[in-house]
Amino acid sequence: MTQPHQQRSGPQSDAGMRATGSQTDVGDRASRWEERYASVERLWSGRPNDWLPELATDWEPGTALEIGCGEGADVLWLAEHGWQVTGLDLSATAVGRLNREAERRGVASRATGVVHDVGDGLPEGSFDLVTSFYVHGGPEEGSLDLVALLSDAAAHVAPGGRLLTAVHAVNPPWHTHHARTYTADELVVGLAGETAGWEVVVAEERRRQVTGPDGQEGWRADAVVCLRRPQPPSS
Numbered sequence: 001m002t003q004p005h006q007q008r009s010g011p012q013s014d015a016g017m018r019a020t021g022s023q024t025d026v027g028d029r030a031s032r033w034e035e036r037y038a039s040v041e042r043l044w045s046g047r048p049n050d051w052l053p054e055l056a057t058d059w060e061p062g063t064a065l066e067i068g069c070g071e072g073a074d075v076l077w078l079a080e081h082g083w084q085v086t087g088l089d090l091s092a093t094a095v096g097r098l099n100r101e102a103e104r105r106g107v108a109s110r111a112t113g114v115v116h117d118v119g120d121g122l123p124e125g126s127f128d129l130v131t132s133f134y135v136h137g138g139p140e141e142g143s144l145d146l147v148a149l150l151s152d153a154a155a156h157v158a159p160g161g162r163l164l165t166a167v168h169a170v171n172p173p174w175h176t177h178h179a180r181t182y183t184a185d186e187l188v189v190g191l192a193g194e195t196a197g198w199e200v201v202v203a204e205e206r207r208r209q210v211t212g213p214d215g216q217e218g219w220r221a222d223a224v225v226c227l228r229r230p231q232p233p234s235s
Ligand SMILES: C[S@@+](CC[C@H](N)C(=O)[O-])C[C@H]1O[C@@H](n2cnc3c(N)ncnc32)[C@H](O)[C@@H]1O
Pocket: 001, 002, 029, 033, 044, 049, 067, 068, 069, 070, 071, 088, 089, 090, 091, 094, 116, 117, 118, 119, 132, 133, 134, 135, 136, 144
């Protein structure tokens, strides 16, 4: 994910949303993230996740949906590269930061942050790119089901469009919040029903050096998956 900063909008109608997960702890989930964002001036570094510029720089821009966008570094990167992007996140504080930064950078007409729980489903319509970075769900009862969410995301990818996601595959020892980990294969297999016949552009664990809260060196591996929906055959 975009690294934590230093050391350590308006609401959208839910019309047309489809449910992808249990809603038992929605309030808790939302308030946990909201508290986390509200407790600091900025939670993440403001830089896009590595995988996005690495993979998407040469892609033809179009419409994009960013799921769990946080403060919106990836949304802003896409907008600055010509995409028309909607970012969705639970936290009003994070979404407010995204929308203010989009104004400040002069890309507000291409970048919109919306407060929305994706457990309630995704917006209607299809997108040339759907992304989600480090929205894991957790082991606890009622938490977001990532494979269900990404399957729903795949259903919103336009012909010729892409689904791009990265989540943690192996965490360093100091990682204390126990979000679930996934391998790339696990995601590809989990998505097979919705993405049969799609091109597997990337499906791998990518390892990178990270520094812990006390300056300790370690590494983390991310499962990075990019799948591309084929164009329908021309008649
Ligand atoms: C680990 S952060 C990652 C943020 C950003 N994607 C990044 O890579 O920096 C996970 C984000 O997902 C959001 N999130 C978690 N569950 C969500 C849900 N059900 N609906 C919308 N956003 C959610 C959180 O508010 C948080 O901003």
